[in-house]
Amino acid sequence: MCGIVGAVAQRNVTGILIEGLKRLEYRGYDSAGVALIEQNGDLAVRKAVGKVKAMTDKVDAAPVSGTTGIAHTRWATHGKPSELNAHPHTSTHIAVVHNGIIENHGALREALKSKGYAFVSETDTEVIAHQIEDLIKQGNNLKVATQKAVAMFEGAYAIAVIDTRRPNELAACRSGSPLVLGLGIEENFVASDQMALRQVTDRFVFLEEGDFVYLTLEGYSLFNEQGEPVERPVKQLTDEHVVADKGGYRHFMLKEIFEQPAVLSRTLQGRISKTRVMEQAFGADAEKIFDQVKGVQIVACGTSYHAGLVAKYWLESIAGLPCNVEVASEYRYRRVFVSKDTLFITISQSGETADTLAALREAKKSHYLASLVICNAPNSSLVRESDLVFMTQAGPEIGVASTKAFTTQLVALQLLTIALGRRHGLAEQTEADMVGSLASLPDQIETALGLDDTIKHVSEKFADKHHALFLGRGVEYPVAMEGALKLKEISYIHAESYPAGELKHGPLALVDANMPIVAVAPNNDLMEKLKSNLEEVQARGGKLFVFSDQADAFPSSEEVTVIDVQSVPDTIAPMVYTIPLQLLSYHVAIVKGTDVDQPRNLAKSVTVE
Structure with missing residues (x-):
């Protein structure tokens, strides 16, 4: 999903930021952008809808440089893909990039509007920029203002912030969405994934839940959720950490089986808080669509079909919704009765499964409420052609027999079950219990691997x-x-x-x-x-x-x-x-x-x- 790269250095970091975004393209995105503090102190921003190349073409056409900057690839949740909604978002001297969802952005937006702040996007992220700027106007520096701002946010997020008034500093934090710190010599970096920074460093600090980090040229200060200074281990990565090899396992399949604790953790990050599922993770229009759902039709093939069958039990027993599950190759060749307000769901590891894609196209001719795809391949056909999208975070799956893709699909389907169940009598405590169980799942999978x-x-x-x-x-x-x-x-x-x-x-x-x-x-x-x-x-x-x-x-x-x-x-x-x-x-x-x-x-x- 969304990707963050940030840098504070003594050299021009434009190329580093862009290369970092390219290395995060596997995550899936619909727009890209970069913001740098130029030598004259101005904030230069370049954004574009589409691939990173579209954004780099803008940089080539109107060059920008700076020693401090942030960059982002966005997957739309609040607001459609557009340049106005693309990150970074700004407020006077502040630029922000953000992964995740700020659940209480509506109330914060109204409070900021009453103070005269003008919003130009439909995103929840713009609230972050204005909130930090407002706190700085009240006499706080970037570090304190960011810490105070994140204490006001509800939801899941990873954030990186720069301020033209402090040109060699960067603030970042994580809560429910991953962030890693990359260490160099008189230069430091942040990113969503260490792979984004492997071209500049092999030394990383993996931030823990609630961590806040303040970067300068000389080093960094790290604080926990309570604002107390903490230390985290520095890990030096080698070529063994590159995804596209067997990593010491005899086969890719075995490696991918053992990767499941990590990929399930990634799939959950940013999608759950301590007690709730963040349904915006299914797309910008998810809340409006889910409000209308009275039934579910799932179509898939092979392993993905089995995931759908598991979901049928959940959707009917937990969410109280009727659910049909069908093999795509059968569904596409028969006349189908569509009940009113039925959500059409496709599940696919590749996003290019021919029968499933054909079924989606047939479904669009029927009277379904909307379509949702659960997929592991960003920018695939099913992803592009569906109304709502949930990207699993399984990463590349090389073994033909699907393993980690299946379990991440099950997690996605349980999150969907909870989101829909809210509207059909699912108690808050039941949701909290289920979310707690999901949060424990990576550890439970690790135990099962001990067999x-x-x-x-x-x-x-x-x-x-x-x-x-x-x-x-x-x-x-x-x-x-x-x-x-x-x-x-x-x-x-x-x-x-x-x-x-x-x-x-x-x-x-x-x-x-x-x-x-x-x-x-x-x-x-x-x-x-x-x-x-x-x-x-x-x-x-x-x-x-x-x-x-x-x-x-x-x-x-x-x-x-x-x-x-x-x-x-x-x-x-x-x-x-x-x-x-x-x-x-x-x-x-x-x-x-x-x-x-x-x-x-x-x-x-x-x-x-």
Whole structure:
């Protein structure tokens, strides 16, 4: 999503800022801009809609230089893409760039207007610039004014500020949106991502939640949320930190499985506060559209389809909304009945999935309320053609079998469920509890990854198998479907999934000692039902592999292998239980000797029908 770069140096930083923006282009954006304090003390700003190149063309046409500056790539939330809405935003001597959402910007805007401040954009960010300028007029310096201003803001943000009256200084802070400090020799930098600054430094300080930093040529001062001076470790990065390699892992797929705590954290940053979901993260018109939603239609393919099936359980049980989920290749070729005020949702890792894109285009001919895409690829066709967009922060996914893209999609869909649920009786405390569980999710995923060695050992029991059956109940049934898909994709074992309650209606005929049965069994209100289903499997000689947080409920034996998963809240169980299934498919593929990252006959992005 949005990207920030800032610099204080003894040399012209225009090129550094622009190169930093180019390195952040993967995040997705619709406009770009730069502001520098020129040698004569003037504030020079260049902005453009579109790619960074459009902005650099303006810089080339009207050159600007300075030793202190900030730059930004914007993804529209408040206000459509335009030069007026593009960052940086200014107020007399102040220039600001901002990622995130200031939830109380409306009240602040009205208060500032009453003091005579004129607003030229539709953004929440312009409030920041005027508020800091107003506090400086009251006798505060840039550092104090910025600290006082951020104490007034509600929401999630990362901010960088410069002031022409203090030409070699820069203030920055983060709350719910990432920011990193880059250290040089008599020059210092800030950015949303360390990759933006790798051309100028390899030494970084990763700011923690609530941190405030004040940069000068000589160094920096760092303060925590309470305004107390703090120290954070300086980390020196090497080429091993470059995204596009395996980072010491045997395969990209394994690397991407283990990246999930980090990418889930990125996906949540700026989208939740301590107790609430910030629905503006879905787009500038999200609030207005969500107010009207009375039903949801989800269309996707493959792994993304399974994410949609999980969301169906959430949307109906938590948000109280009817939800249909359909495979895109089926949806596009049938006549569809559209209920009034239905939100049309597409889910895609690549944003170029041909059937899903065609389904969106067909949907636009129908009477849907609006379209929303959940996607990992900025500037893709689905992103460009949808009314609302939620960009997951999975980063490049090289392995053909999707892993981190799936769990980030689930997080996006749960955030959507909460946002829509507010309008249909979801209690504030329930939202706060769910948000708290989501905030803990990266740590819970890290714990689940600790099962790697156990699952590696279990995978050896699949060495001579040719078929497998995956079982789940309730919301864990789509998780079982995803587990079966992963196993067949990369190990070439035929695998299918069933709701456990359907065993008697056909699959039980397949059960024998040669077919492993994988069960997803968290301790929820369907646990006892599932146990009865699994006893039917045992009675017929089936070999059970049970993933459960209630290991004692399934006594281990030669016929039953229990993998003990930690206990987690029901709302995040689908994400947590996905992890051991991904690891199982990976290690079985290794045992089978298949090409893990590039399985036969499959492509990463299916751009043909």
